[in-house]
Structures are given as C-alpha cells and as structure tokens.
Amino acid sequence: MTGVRVAGVGLTHFGKHPERTGRDLFAEASQRAFEDAGVPRADVEQLNYGNFMGELSEHQGHQGPLMAEAAGLTAPATRYESACASSGVAVREAVKDIRNGEADVTLVGGAERMNNLGTAGTTEALAIAADDLYEVRAGMTFPAAYALMARAYFDKYGGSGEDLAEIAVKNHDNALDNEFAQFQRAITVEDALDAPTIADPLGLYDACPITDGASAAVLVSDEYAEEHDLDAPVSVTGTGQGGDKMALQDRQFLARTPAAERAAEEAYDDAGIGPRDVSVAEVHDCFTIAEVLALEALDFYAPGEGIGAAARGETTRDGDRPVNLSGGLKAKGHPVGATGTSQVVEMTRLLRGDHPNSDAVPGPVGVTHNAGGTVASTTVHVLEVEE
Amino acid sequence: MSDESGEADRVRDEGFDDFLDAIESGEGFYLECPEGHGSLPPRRVCPHCGATDLEHVALPETGEIETYTTVHVAAPEFADDAPYVTAVADFGAVRLTGQLRELDAGELDVGTEVTVGIGESETADERVLAFRPR
Numbered sequence: 255m256t257g258v259r260v261a262g263v264g265l266t267h268f269g270k271h272p273e274r275t276g277r278d279l280f281a282e283a284s285q286r287a288f289e290d291a292g293v294p295r296a297d298v299e300q301l302n303y304g305n306f307m308g309e310l311s312e313h314q315g316h317q318g319p320l321m322a323e324a325a326g327l328t329a330p331a332t333r334y335e336s337a338c339a340s341s342g343v344a345v346r347e348a349v350k351d352i353r354n355g356e357a358d359v360t361l362v363g364g365a366e367r368m369n370n371l372g373t374a375g376t377t378e379a380l381a382i383a384a385d386d387l388y389e390v391r392a393g394m395t396f397p398a399a400y401a402l403m404a405r406a407y408f409d410k411y412g413g414s415g416e417d418l419a420e421i422a423v424k425n426h427d428n429a430l431d432n433e434f435a436q437f438q439r440a441i442t443v444e445d446a447l448d449a450p451t452i453a454d455p456l457g458l459y460d461a462c463p464i465t466d467g468a469s470a471a472v473l474v475s476d477e478y479a480e481e482h483d484l485d486a487p488v489s490v491t492g493t494g495q496g497g498d499k500m501a502l503q504d505r506q507f508l509a510r511t512p513a514a515e516r517a518a519e520e521a522y523d524d525a526g527i528g529p530r531d532v533s534v535a536e537v538h539d540c541f542t543i544a545e546v547l548a549l550e551a552l553d554f555y556a557p558g559e560g561i562g563a564a565a566r567g568e569t570t571r572d573g574d575r576p577v578n579l580s581g582g583l584k585a586k587g588h589p590v591g592a593t594g595t596s597q598v599v600e601m602t603r604l605l606r607g608d609h610p611n612s613d614a615v616p617g618p619v620g621v622t623h624n625a626g627g628t629v630a631s632t633t634v635h636v637l638e639v640e641e
Numbered sequence: 642m643s644d645e646s647g648e649a650d651r652v653r654d655e656g657f658d659d660f661l662d663a664i665e666s667g668e669g670f671y672l673e674c675p676e677g678h679g680s681l682p683p684r685r686v687c688p689h690c691g692a693t694d695l696e697h698v699a700l701p702e703t704g705e706i707e708t709y710t711t712v713h714v715a716a717p718e719f720a721d722d723a724p725y726v727t728a729v730a731d732f733g734a735v736r737l738t739g740q741l742r743e744l745d746a747g748e749l750d751v752g753t754e755v756t757v758g759i760g761e762s763e764t765a766d767e768r769v770l771a772f773r774p775r
C-alpha cells in the first residue's frame with residue numbers, strides 16, 4: 255500500500271464574498287494548490303469535491319464536473335455531501351483511492367457560498383443537516399442543536415459560559431496573522447459574555463460566522479512524489495470516519511460525540527499512533543462547545559475534562575498541544591463544504607513551516623477533525639512530517 | 642399552508658402525520674422492537690438492532706426535560722415565533738424534541754416533568770410537538 259503525500263494546498267480568503275460564485279472561489283483555491291504543488295493539471299486523475307448547500311444558495315446541483323471545469327481539469331469529478339463534513343469525506347475517499355492504486359494524483363477540495371442567502375436563509379439552509387420531521391419542524395436550528403448539547407454538557411459535567419468564551423478568545427487570537435481568516439481581530443472574554451444570545455447558553459461569539467470560501471489540495475502517491483522529485487514533506491498517514499443517529503434525540507449521549515470517537519480511533523490505528531503522540535490539532539469548532547466535544551472525542555481529555563483546556567492554557571498557542579492555530583471555524587470561518595479540506599490545508603502549512611503560526615507547532619504529528627451536522631458524521635485525519 | 646405566492650399545501654407525511662394525529666387525540670405511541678428498543682415513525686426497521694417486527698406501544702404520560710434552549714435567531718418558518726424554547730424530553734424508551742408551552746425558560750430545569758401534545762407555530766400555522774408542565 256502506497257503512502258499519500260500532500261503535494262500542494264490552496265485557500266481563498268474566507269469571509270464575505272456574496273458577489274462571487276462558488277465556481278470562481280474554487281477556481282482560485284485550486285489554482286493556488288496547483289502552483290504550490292508544481293503538478294500539471296493533466297496528471298490529475300480525479301476530483302473529489304465537497305459542497306453542502308449549493309442547490310439552495312446557487313441553484314446549482316451536479317457540482318463535480320462544474321468544479322473540474324473551473325479548476326481546468328478533464329478528469330472525472332464527484333461531489334461529496336456530508337453536511338459540514340463534506341470535504342473531509344472527499345479527502346478520505348481520495349486517500350483510499352491513492353492507497354488502493356486507483357489514482358496517483360487527485361485534486362480534493364470544496365467550496366461554499368453562504369452570505370448571499372442572508373442570516374435567515376443561511377439558518378434555514380444549515381437546518382437541513384438536521385432531521386426534518388423531528389428536529390427542524392420543532393423549530394430546532396443548528397445553533398439551537400449545539401445549545402442543547404452545551405446545556406446537556408454543563409448539566410452532566412459542569413462548565414460555564416466563561417469557559418466557552420476562553421475558547422473563542424483563543425481562536426480569535428490565533429487568526430490574527432492568518433491572511434485567509436474571516437476575523438483577524440482579537441476579542442476578550444467580556445466581549446464574548448456580553449454578546450447577544452443566539453440560543454442560550456450560546457451567544458453570538460460562541461458561533462462561527464457565515465462564510466464564503468474554497469479550499470483545495472493536491473494529493474499524490476509516494477511513487478508519484480518520488481518520480482517527479484516533489485517537495486512534499488507532509489503525508490496523510492491515517493484516516494477514519496464515524497457515524498451516528500441523525501437526530502440528537504436518538505443518540506445514546508447528548509454531551510458526547512461517539513461518531514468522532516470512532517473516527518479518531520480508526521485514524522489513530524491507521525497511522526499507528528495514539529492521542530498522546532499528537533502535537534497539534536485543527537478541530538471542528540462550529541460552536542465553542544463543539545471544540546470541547548472534539549477534544550474529548552479525540553481522547554486528548556476524558557469526558558467532562560476538556561471544558562477548561564483553553565482557560566488552563568493547554569490548547570492555546572503556547573500550550574502543550576495547540577488547537578485551532580488557524581483560528582478554527584470560529585475565527586477563520588466555516589464555508590461548510592470547504593471546511594474539511596481547509597483543515598488539511600492549514601495543518602499542512604503548519605507542519606511544513608510556512609504558516610504564520612508554524613512556530614507554535616511543538617511536534618511533527620497533526621490531526622484534523624471535521625464533523626457533519628450535530629456530529630452524525632465525522633472524519634478524522636492524521637498528518638505527519640516525514641523524516 | 643397556502644399563500645398568495647402559490648406555495649402548495651404541504652403534502653401529508655404518512656407515518657409522521659399519523660403520529661401527530663395520535664398525540665393530538667391523546668393516544669401517543671412509539672415503536673418497539675422485540676429487544677425493547679424504542680423509535681419513532683415512520684420506521685420499518687429498528688434503528689438500534691435492525692429488527693423488523695415493530696409494535697405500537699403507548700407513550701408514557703410524562704417525560705423529563707433533558708436539555709433545552711431559547712431560540713433567538715429562528716429559521717424563516719419560525720420567524721414570528723422567536724424567541725421560543727426548544728427542548729428534548731426523555732419519555733423512557735424514546736426522546737422527543739418539541740417546543741415548550743405555558744412555561745418560560747426561567748421556570749424550566751433539567752428534570753422538569755412535562756406532558757406532550759400539539760401546538761401551532763405562529764409563523765406558518767404548522768403543528769409542532771409541544772411540551773407542557775405536568
């Protein structure tokens with residue numbers, strides 16, 4: 255089985271670009287990835303592309319071939335939809351295909367256009383990641399679902415809005431030097447606690463913003479990298495995916511995310527590492543409480559112990575294991591279908607040393623955690639710098 | 642719901658609407674497999690074990706609030722309802738997600754006992770599962 259190298263990566267600026275189409279965003283991200291990789295487009299054998307709400311936001315389905323065209327490819331292209339984990343799944347399928355010998359060169363990525371829908375339209379569009387009959391028709395929104403999980407967590411394990419605010423402050427700080435981030439602006443715990451409530455106990459600063467953007471990465475086999483003398487020091491050494499019941503009400507736990515626990519275990523086993531080997535992580539903090547659930551699912555902390563990690567300085571940039579050095583979804587932004595691949599992009603740059611926060615990376619092993627809906631689907635990837 | 646924009650009436654969702662009808666007439670039920678796993682309709686297979694012989698079992702009279710939130714930013718179909726309280730309540734073999742009626746979030750706690758019935762959304766005049774204090 256061949257190894258999988260990250261040959262090149264690219265992002266657009268994440269933020270408000272309501273006047274730019276998804277195809278334009280993806281064209282830009284993929285162009286950066288090809289320039290970074292030094293791989294000719296003609297060598298690409300397939301595009302794995304993630305997108306969630308294209309039908310609602312752009313009246314555009316069948317985005318695989320459209321985005322291949324935008325990226326300048328004639329290769330077959332498939333869209334993966336798994337809510338907010340769409341392009342995490344796209345990465346996983348690319349890794350599997352390269353390992354299986356089905357392809358030597360794959361373009362993976364994703365894009366989402368959201369701001370043109372406005373806040374109400376986006377709230378409605380995101381809600382379709384929940385169970386329509388039993389959740390959406392009861393008035394549940396995406397922030398409400400995470401608020402239900404936050405309340406359940408506080409009730410079972412303890413924790414406070416201040417603990418969550420520390421996570422927001424940390425992730426905003428990390429985004430200050432990230433030119434691709436939506437918010438390059440520091441906030442304080444007081445700012446977060448004083449912000450308007452969206453769905454209590456979550457306020458405006460507990461939530462990721464509405465974001466437009468795209469991400470792309472060129473993945474290649476070890477053999478291809480060697481033959482073409484590519485400078486590609488980072489490999490994807492582990493991949494895992496987990497699933498759970500669609501509706502929160504049908505889950506065994508309201509304050510844990512077993513889908514992510516299973517994905518992490520699979521990815522760790524695949525890479526031959528354990529949670530204590532991980533130096534740095536990019537996790538799916540669509541809401542501050544989601545970062546806590548991710549830290550526990552990745553087994554960095556036992557259930558109930560991840561809540562104070564940011565406040566204790568363990569996950570901050572000078573901590574033992576920095577989390578979301580990119581700014582996370584919270585400050586970098588969350589263009590839904592682009593997010594999973596964007597985490598791989600940020601992690602690659604962090605590990606190979608050309609990210610503005612690379613100096614905070616304490617070791618050669620990184621993990622990315624990408625969750626769909628209320629974590630009914632999750633992918634986890636392990637990335638390592640090859641010696 | 643029918644409006645001037647020509648939006649069609651919502652098609653009846655057999656199974657789900659049967660369930661709402663049953664709740665409305667005070668005969669709420671859930672589905673139970675031979676292993677005792679509970680689930681909600683529409684369902685042909687137990688989501689926990691795959692058993693296909695599912696029976697209707699009466700829903701307990703009361704459930705306990707397990708978690709809740711006040712929604713301030715709603716989707717368009719609930720725009721005029723906001724703020725409103727959405728909660729998950731434990732009815733033993735199944736949990737239900739519904740909106741709270743006749744109680745404010747301030748009077749509510751994890752563990753509060755509720756009954757379930759049908760309420761209406763203000764914005765769209767649609768039926769919603771509604772929890773009321775016991």
Ligand SMILES: [Zn+2]
Pocket residue numbers: 674675676677678687688689690691692
């Ligand atoms: Zn069963």
